[in-house]
Amino acid sequence: MNILRIDMGASGGPKVSVVPSGEYAGLGGRALTSSVISKEVPPLCHPLSEDNKLVIAPGLLSGTSAAQSGRISVGCKSPLTGGIKESNSGGQASQVLARLGYQAIILEGKPKAGELYKIFINKDGVKITPDSSLCMLGNYDLVEKMKKEYGDKIACISIGPAGEMKMSAASVAFTDMEQRPTRHAGRGGPGAVMGSKGVKVIVLDDTGLSNRTAKDPEKLRTANKTFVDGLRKHPVTGEGLPAFGTNILANVINEAGAYPTNNFLVGRFPGTSKISGETQAETEKARGGIPTHGCHRGCVIQCSGVYMDKDGHYLTKQPEYETVWAHGANCGIDDLDAIAMMDRLDDDYGVDTIEMGATIGVAMEAGLAKFGDAEAAIRLVKEVGKGTDLGRILGNGAAVTGKVFGIERVPVVKSQAMPAYDPRAVQGIGVTYATSTMGADHTAGYAVATNILKVGGYVDPLKPEGQIDLSRNLQIATAAIDSTGMCLFIAFAVLDQPDTFQALIDMLNAFYGLNLTADDVVALGKSVLKMERDFNARAGFTAKHDRLPEYFKKEPLPPHNVTFQVTDEDLDKVYNW
């Protein structure tokens, strides 16, 4: 496979070069994006400068028949955190880009005069055209326009107005199977970097191309079957996620007293049952929506869905757990329709739903709106889309908003908003939030089979230091799975069923003709984390950045009335391996 490099700042206009993989051969997903960023981007550069790069990389098995293989990684130096960033998304682009034969697209440089471009890629090559008519279009209108121009077999990678305005919460949008811009690499502001490169949309068309072929197609088929059987028979991947989506977590996290409510003031939200995955799925069914749907072809888990408004018209994709929490409990809002509307607006403007919800929570604490006021929250999101002065503040995330309005209680690490688990109730997650290379990030410590992988040897989970070791191992294993480009929700089946994990490795071996072992996968995860840590260190990060905000140590969280008790010394041990 080749890497497509586009120098947006070349004299005479954007310059395309298709180059062999070279030193990046055999890498995909996060391993590839983080390698490129750590090797090619000066760590001290301004994230919106010509020196930053935006790397868009499918997974190792994208474009093949392997199930769950269509996740895509977007890497850059983050405008939100100032550190390295890999943000992950579903959608069709990963499969299409891989079938087009590209291991990655790397956007480099910066156009001098601030032009806005569209890039069209098909089997015949790459065409880059300036198009000012796209300026400030929302993602939905933009995709419709692209469909008119290029037909309805395309997959789009785009930014909305937030990306054009280079807001730190701006996402990169990916179209789903229905060609709606509902999947987003949201965390850390990669949309702002794409905006700084002057790229509004990349349109992909793989017409005339078929799946990538494996070195050993038969072995791939067999391994894929075992893998799919494993996903289907597991209660989480075969039943819970398909039936209720990721928002199945709302009731449980609420019951644990870890469901951040009213800007992380308390850990339980009285309106949870109104916005839970169970209620959401019933609402969708009753309105003719779909509670079980994939974000890309080839997903057998199907944790997503389609959300209709009260009149049965499409409103947005099924908002996922973090989105429902961020715009819901975190803002005291128990109205699913209002939350779905904010999800739709976020997708259209191209902003990260977690960052936006957390930001509105901070804004509510600052008195810009009352907790629970859904209409006011929608109005605040609209300010972002319009790019008003207030909107520009909000669009730059919770940390900036907290500073501007003088709020102490701002739930961020490395300036990135925390997701939907209060680290005081589930302290192991707090360890991951604090120490992740990405800023507060839930996926950076997803439950992967560390006991099967035996990352770092056996850990006694009941020892107090257990959570440090567990967090470390989870981060390593997550970096490894991210690098395969598989959806992280395979984690449970892999955790519980060693044959499903083996099937994953078998698929990689069958496709590439390799003899990888579990140890190799662990080594890959470690090397990715090391690269990312190293980049962050060169960008000026120290141990002091691996901390939760002080108030988590001081303010007890009801109902358990617990504070975050992991010591700084222990946090500093996470990266000792």
Place this chain on the structure above:
Amino acid sequence: MTHPEKSHGRTIPERTSPRHISLTVKAGLIPAFSQLLQNGFWIKGYVGCSVKSFLCEQFGLAPEYLEKRIQTIFLDGDVVDDVEKTVIEDGATLSLSAAMPGLAGAVLRKGGYYAAMRDQISFKGETTSASMQSGKILVKLFNMPLQELGPVFLEHGIQVESNKVKDVLKARADDFERGCGEVLADGRKFEFKQLLEMDWGGGDIFLQVKIV
């Protein structure tokens, strides 16, 4: 407030607000009770016994179902790791869920590998059996247990706030009107509409819902 009611052509005497409602409904209407079951309902039984004994011996839950299907259990918001040793006291809240996705899901699982990551909210209360006595506990059902045990608990009968039940029935009044068979209030038959017109008073009500 009391007033005379008519049912099936009979005039029935003045009555106080009903304390026991029994409905026979089409299966498709069971999800309407979902939020009630998620928020919690009271059931009576013998307390002072283990979670396992309460659910399996008193409510007939198959031990295998408890072991395999119910992977995440909370007692008063604390994660339960050992269903045989953890004792339920009168007035407790017991929440039942299947295995959950993600790191949080793994961490909250009973007896899970990641238990250390949520030590602060692990159940550390009574683990030896006190003497058994009658009492009641609040049960919350989520996800798969909601779908699978919800109809069982509804048939057995649950104690819930009457206003909340009325809200559920009102919200889908047309569906219930069409999909409701027998409607009983304190043992007497009513039309569904009459049930909604009735003053239910405040406080709790005992609700039984059977599938046609």
